[in-house]
Amino acid sequence: MNQxxxxxxxxxxxxxxxxxxxxxDMAGTLATIxxxxxxxxxxxxxxxxxxxxxxxxxxxxxxxxGNVVERNPKGVAxxxxxxxxxAEPRYAGRHVGEFLGLAATGRPFVLPFTVFVRFRDGLFVExxxxxxxxxxxxxxxxxxxxxxxLRQAQDWAAGKES
Numbered sequence: 001m002n003q004x005x006x007x008x009x010x011x012x013x014x015x016x017x018x019x020x021x022x023x024x025d026m027a028g029t030l031a032t033i034x035x036x037x038x039x040x041x042x043x044x045x046x047x048x049x050x051x052x053x054x055x056x057x058x059x060x061x062x063x064x065x066g067n068v069v070e071r072n073p074k075g076v077a078x079x080x081x082x083x084x085x086x087a088e089p090r091y092a093g094r095h096v097g098e099f100l101g102l103a104a105t106g107r108p109f110v111l112p113f114t115v116f117v118r119f120r121d122g123l124f125v126e127x128x129x130x131x132x133x134x135x136x137x138x139x140x141x142x143x144x145x146x147x148x149x150l151r152q153a154q155d156w157a158a159g160k161e162s
Contacts, residue, residue: 008079010119017124024062030055034123043133044100044150046157054124056157060099065109067093075112085117095140101149102142109139 013032020028030051039048039057048057061067075088091111096104113131117124137145 008085009082010085010122011079013119013122013124014085014117021058024058024066026055026058029058032124034120034125036120037123037125037127040126040128041157042128042130043136044153044157046154048157049159052159053157056159060153060157061091063097064095064099064104065091065093066096067091083119085119086115087117088112088114099140100153101146102137102140105140105142107140109136111136111139 017029017032020032033051033054035051037050037054039054040046041048041057046057048054075090077085077087077089079085089112091113092109094108095102095106098104111131113129115127115129118126133145134143137143
């Protein structure tokens with residue numbers, strides 16, 4: 001007889017985080033973030049340290065895309081252990097604000113990505129996400145990224161004035 005799988009210790013926190021993120025509830029989202037967190041956008045090279053960095057990360061994506069994270073019906077999600085979650089969801093949105101120097105185009109996009117989330121003390125302490133930046137830019141009608149805009153975005157993510 002199959003025994004039901006017990007939920008992972010951080011599973012309810014993950015669901016709380018995703019609900020707040022999709023509602024663009026900054027206070028609710030930040031309540032799920034550890035003070036020592038680091039968000040790493042591997043495609044842009046941006047590193048967002050601490051809760052202030054996490055807020056910059058979410059403001060960047062919400063302002064630029066008004067995005068919603070969706071489960072990818074063909075994607076996968078796994079708990080590697082009690083503290084590490086990996087998934088293949090997708091962003092869906094419309095380009096409604098500036099992103100990496102590119103003014104809003106109004107174009108819709110769907111962006112598959114892979115995310116690794118680590119927990120500490122029941123909160124998000126690290127998020128690394130991987131996606132194909134060229135795929136996103138093509139959907140926005142752009143084929144190149146301005147290197148100076150990218151450097152400025154990296155400095156801004158880190159909390160440096162540019």
